Amino acid sequence: MSWPSYSPDLNPIENVWVVLKHNVEKRVKSMVITKKKVTKEAFIALIEKEWQDLPLEVITNNILSMSNRIKSCIEIEGGHTMY
Numbered sequence: 001m002s003w004p005s006y007s008p009d010l011n012p013i014e015n016v017w018v019v020l021k022h023n024v025e026k027r028v029k030s031m032v033i034t035k036k037k038v039t040k041e042a043f044i045a046l047i048e049k050e051w052q053d054l055p056l057e058v059i060t061n062n063i064l065s066m067s068n069r070i071k072s073c074i075e076i077e078g079g080h081t082m083y
Contacts, residue, residue: 010069012062019058023050 056063072081
């Protein structure tokens with residue numbers, strides 16, 4: 001059976017995760033520098049806060065870029081794109 005290939009280039013949430021991860025890492029580093037304890041509960045709260053504070057434009061722009069992502073993927077015949 002023929003299955004479509006998996007491509008993170010065609011999954012807009014992948015870029016959103018990158019932004020979220022960057023924001024969380026920055027906050028954790030700040031906590032470590034200021035010698036605040038990073039408990040499991042604090043970490044989960046931090047992730048939830050960063051998700052809530054994520055600008056809607058980040059998500060919207062990733063969705064709106066889909067036509068360009070698809071065109072790029074077709075042009076490169078399924079290879080790696082700039083996305």
